[in-house]
Each structure stands twice: as C-alpha cells, then as structure tokens.
Amino acid sequence: MSRASILTSEIDPTSLINEVGSPQYGAISLFIGTVREVNEGRSVSAIEYSAYKSMAGAELDRILDEAEARFGVSALVVEHRIGLLALGDISVAIAAAHAHRAPALACTRYVIEEIKKRVPIWKQEHYTNGTREWVDPTHASQVSRA
C-alpha cells in the first residue's frame, strides 16, 4: 500500500501514521517538513508552493516504487501541500512502516532527498519587507543548505 498526493488542504500527520500502521510492523518513520521563518538571512512571512501537478504525481509514484525496491517498504504515504502556507505549516509529510526501524528510517530519508532533487514543485518565498522570490536550490549561496 503506497500513495502519493499533492493537495491544497492541511496535512494531518496522524492520518498518515494510521494509514501505514499495522500490527505486522514494528516501526513507523515519519518525516515532516515545515515552513521556516528565516531563509538566507531574510525574514520570511509565508511561502507559496506551486507544482506541475500531473508530473509531480508521476515522479512521486516513481520514487515510491524505487523506495519499495530499495528498502522493502511497501507501506508508504507521501503528501505534499501546495498553495499559500503560513509559518510553521506542514508542507510535506512522509510516513513509512516496516517490520524494523532501519528500513523505515532509510526510506523516509530517501524519499525526501529525491523529492528535493526531482519532483516539479516550486516555492516562492514572501518576505516581511513585502518582496517575493522564487527559491533556487541550485543557486550558489543556497547549495550548502539544500
């Protein structure tokens, strides 16, 4: 049971845990990404996420298939939110369940790292001074924090 969704509503991590959980598993790993108040020394007021939705869904499905093949994790759910998010809001949540903790932990790590490399989702930071900018993780000053 694997599922990936791009959604505009709030992410509820508890529902992800319930979705992957089962008595056959002894470990559930949950990764949550949230909106941070400072980036590159600038004060952020909100982040607007957008996506190429059909490809993002297809790329997430490919990542889930790879994760299952690599770590033997078949109970895996990913939700990524798009739209205007406030500070502290959950932008992404990944839940992976396995009989043992090591594959579950490695799986969530793999999925978030691949999302950051290849899923067509973008964010435009809104700053407290009223300006806005697209985040480019390939930009030199952002590489070390990517």
Next chain:
Amino acid sequence: MSTVTVQLFASYADMLGAPTVELPLTPGTTVQDLVRRIRSLPGASSLPLAPRVAINRSFAGSDQLIEASDEVALIPPVAGG
C-alpha cells in the same frame, strides 16, 4: 506546419510572461533545438543554456526527439519539501 505547446512554470513563466509558449515544430526537432528556439523569444535570454525539460511527464535528454502530440514542459530548479 505542426506546432508544440511548451508549458512553463514558476520563475520561467515569470521570465516569459506566460504559462505556455507555442512553437512551430519541424520533423527531427530535439529537446536541444526546442530550448534554443525558446531562448530566442523575448524575455527568455536569461534562461539557462540547458534547462531541464520534461516530455510526457518524464525528464528528457537533450537529444530526445519531440513529436507534436507530446506534452512538453520546461522545469525550473525544483524546490519541493
């Protein structure tokens, strides 16, 4: 002559001032050829020389051929998570 519609997103859509561009498509056009044509459009000169391109919702190589029926998109640096 057939045409192809190229979807633009995020910073690239801002750069060209539109969510799509339509270009004439000659037989044998590759991803690299298409990028060269897009970069010659007004506002597009600051596009990277080799931006990521997706064909039918998968990343494509620079030599991949483009058909009129393909779903083509230019993919700016992604920043999900």
